[in-house]
Amino acid sequence: MTISAQIPGNITNSLAVDGKSLDALRLQAKQEPDKALKLAAKQFETVFMNMMLKSMREATPQEGMFDSEQTKMFTSMLDQQLAQSMGSRGIGLADMMVKQLSRQVTTTVSPATSSAIASPHAAVAVPVQPAASNKALPQPDVSVTPIKGSLPSAYSENFQQDFVQRLQPYAEKASRETGVPAHLMLGQAALESGWGRRAIHTADGSDSYNLFGVKAGANWDGKVAEVKTTEYHHGVASKPTEKFRAYDSYADSFRDYANLLKSNPRYASVLQQGSDAQGFAHALQNSGYATDPKYADKLVKVIGRVHTLA
Numbered sequence: 327m328t329i330s331a332q333i334p335g336n337i338t339n340s341l342a343v344d345g346k347s348l349d350a351l352r353l354q355a356k357q358e359p360d361k362a363l364k365l366a367a368k369q370f371e372t373v374f375m376n377m378m379l380k381s382m383r384e385a386t387p388q389e390g391m392f393d394s395e396q397t398k399m400f401t402s403m404l405d406q407q408l409a410q411s412m413g414s415r416g417i418g419l420a421d422m423m424v425k426q427l428s429r430q431v432t433t434t435v436s437p438a439t440s441s442a443i444a445s446p447h448a449a450v451a452v453p454v455q456p457a458a459s460n461k462a463l464p465q466p467d468v469s470v471t472p473i474k475g476s477l478p479s480a481y482s483e484n485f486q487q488d489f490v491q492r493l494q495p496y497a498e499k500a501s502r503e504t505g506v507p508a509h510l511m512l513g514q515a516a517l518e519s520g521w522g523r524r525a526i527h528t529a530d531g532s533d534s535y536n537l538f539g540v541k542a543g544a545n546w547d548g549k550v551a552e553v554k555t556t557e558y559h560h561g562v563a564s565k566p567t568e569k570f571r572a573y574d575s576y577a578d579s580f581r582d583y584a585n586l587l588k589s590n591p592r593y594a595s596v597l598q599q600g601s602d603a604q605g606f607a608h609a610l611q612n613s614g615y616a617t618d619p620k621y622a623d624k625l626v627k628v629i630g631r632v633h634t635l636a
Contacts, residue, residue: 363424363427364420364424367419367420367421367423367424367427368420370419370420370423371417371419371420371423372409372410372412373409374419375408375409375412375417376405376406376409379405379408379409380402380405383401383405485521485522485523486516486521486631486632486635487635489516489521489522490512490516490632490635490636492576493512493515493537493576493580494508494512494636496576496577496579496580497509497511497512497515497580499577499580499581500580500581500583500584503584503585503588504584504587504588504597505597505600506587506596506597506599506606507600507601508636509629509632509633509636510601510603510606510629511580511583512632512636513603513625513628513629513630513631513632513633514538514610514625514628514629515537515538515579515580516628516631516632517624517625517628518537518538518539519536519537519538519539522537526539526551526553526570526572527551527553528549528550528551528572529551529552532572534549534551534570534571534572534573535572535573535574535575535576535578535579536551536570536571536572536573536579537576537579537580537583538579538583539555539570539616540570540571540579540582540583540586541568541569541570541571542569542570542571542572546571548571548572548573549571549572549573550569550570550571550572551569551570551571551572552567552568552569552570553567553568553570554566554567554568555567555568555570556618557617558617558618558619559617561619592613592614593609593610593613593615595609595612595613596609596610596613603625603626603629603630603633604622604626606625606629607621607622607623607625607626607629608622610622610625611625
């Protein structure tokens with residue numbers, strides 16, 4: 327007799343708590359995991375409904391000549407079987423669990439991961455990276471692919487390193503134009519963009535390449551991206567929708583940022599700080615670049631991180 331034959335196709339034929347069925351389910355999980363997953367989800371749904379019935383019973387006043395420990399025991403057994411009968415029809419919970427767990431298993435055991443595990447010579451399995459954008463960039467000499475998506479903390483250092491290495495050439499060019507050290511500008515770009523993971527997108531979903539959170543004022547005649555942002559007024563945070571400048575490349579973003587620092591008198595003190603990270607960060611905050619009262623402190627920390635990676 328096969329394992330599948332040992333487990334009743336119609337679970338209403340057995341009690342909700344059946345030791346033999348559970349043992350058979352454990353064996354089937356090793357041989358036919360897909361079928362076992364569905365049956366386990368059904369079991370969970372049944373237990374859930376049994377708990378729900380129990381809670382309903384406890385919330386109902388019980389008193390009278392027929393209320394005793396014996397009647398409570400038989401009522402509990404009845405509720406178990408009612409839950410089993412209801413579970414055969416289902417309320418949708420089991421189907422949702424199967425769908426979610428099946429998706430997680432498929433995502434976790436990817437082909438690349440499976441091959442790495444199967445190979446006895448693979449000392450270290452290479453983590454699967456998020457798919458990079460296939461949008462062509464206008465700078466063929468330096469590849470700077472947008473970094474998107476929420477990244478696991480275990481890989482944060484690798485992506486921070488990648489962010490710095492990809493954008494280093496643009497930062498160095500902007501540094502030559504402004505006199506501001508490259509690692510200071512890279513730190514601000516990392517803070518504003520979340521190391522490239524909080525990209526500002528235009529209405530059609532394209533990357534705006536806006537690394538510095540530069541807003542589109544009245545004098546801006548280029549493309550724009552409208553998104554919600556966090557602003558602080560008298561220490562109170564709000565989420566208004568603002569217009570931000572949109573560029574064709576990361577190179578354009580650095581170029582416009584350098585021009586902003588040079589051409590706007592309010593940032594004159596920023597250009598005078600040299601390589602002083604503290605001075606650079608506080609000069610930016612004092613000039614009104616950001617409304618976050620902790621902007622300078624956050625920027626100093628990120629610049630310190632960039633300095634170790636550059």
